[in-house]
Amino acid sequence: MQWSACREGRISMREHAELAVLLRRSYAHLPQFFGGVRTWSYVRPEARVVGWDLEGPAAHAGVLRRFLQVGGREQLAAVVGLVAVRPGLQRQGVGLALLDRVRAFLGELAVPFGILMCAEQHVPFYERGGWRRLSPRRAVYSPDDTTEPQPFVDEISSTTLVLPVTQPDWPDGEIHWNGATV
Numbered sequence: 001m002q003w004s005a006c007r008e009g010r011i012s013m014r015e016h017a018e019l020a021v022l023l024r025r026s027y028a029h030l031p032q033f034f035g036g037v038r039t040w041s042y043v044r045p046e047a048r049v050v051g052w053d054l055e056g057p058a059a060h061a062g063v064l065r066r067f068l069q070v071g072g073r074e075q076l077a078a079v080v081g082l083v084a085v086r087p088g089l090q091r092q093g094v095g096l097a098l099l100d101r102v103r104a105f106l107g108e109l110a111v112p113f114g115i116l117m118c119a120e121q122h123v124p125f126y127e128r129g130g131w132r133r134l135s136p137r138r139a140v141y142s143p144d145d146t147t148e149p150q151p152f153v154d155e156i157s158s159t160t161l162v163l164p165v166t167q168p169d170w171p172d173g174e175i176h177w178n179g180a181t182v
């Protein structure tokens with residue numbers, strides 16, 4: 001596997017087409033996204049971490065830096081999402097290798113934390129990759145930043161995970177994303 005971290009402006013149309021195939025296959029349960037050459041869901045990332053093999057992109061994660069408000073204070077974090085491994089390669093450790101590369105890239109960005117929200121079934125995967133599950137707390141986020149404004153989701157999230165990068169402890173308090181998750 002050849003790994004690369006690529007800023008959004010450097011991704012060619014051909015690469016978007018290949019990434020869309022990967023995302024379409026990996027997120028077969030979300031058929032509304034990744035048709036054609038679209039390679040994002042609720043918001044466009046600013047960079048990607050991608051693992052390539054002879055067939056093309058095999059593993060992918062999107063990254064977007066953002067200031068969230070946590071407990072009323074501004075908190076810079078790298079939102080991580082669009083985490084995907086080609087279905088035929090899953091459960092072989094590629095996902096954990098991807099999370100290692102994501103951690104290294106966030107280190108290069110020197111952000112204090114990574115943050116993501118995921119389905120309950122994926123929590124063990126992220127925890128194996130060094131992410132920490134936050135205790136349940138209020139999370140307010142946009143359901144989709146790619147269309148017209150919609151009311152924000154306001155819920156108690158028990159599946160918010162953070163990755164300490166340059167700081168050790170995520171601050172307490174409710175999380176206002178002021179945008180969508182990647």
Ligand SMILES: CC(C)(COP(=O)(O)OP(=O)(O)OC[C@H]1O[C@@H](n2cnc3c(N)ncnc32)[C@H](O)[C@@H]1OP(=O)(O)O)[C@@H](O)C(=O)NCCC(=O)NCCS
Pocket residue numbers: 026027082083084085086089090091092093094095096097117118119121122124125126128
């Ligand atoms: C989630 C995903 C990226 C994991 O990639 P992967 O290459 O299969 O993960 P790994 O093989 O590195 O798994 C490492 C560990 O994570 C956990 N894990 C991974 N997939 C899991 C699953 N489906 N159920 C339970 N635990 C799982 C296991 O502890 C696993 O270790 P093990 O195989 O020794 O038991 C991959 O399943 C995927 O692309 N899913 C579809 C897209 C998606 O839903 N992404 C997550 C969005 S939040």
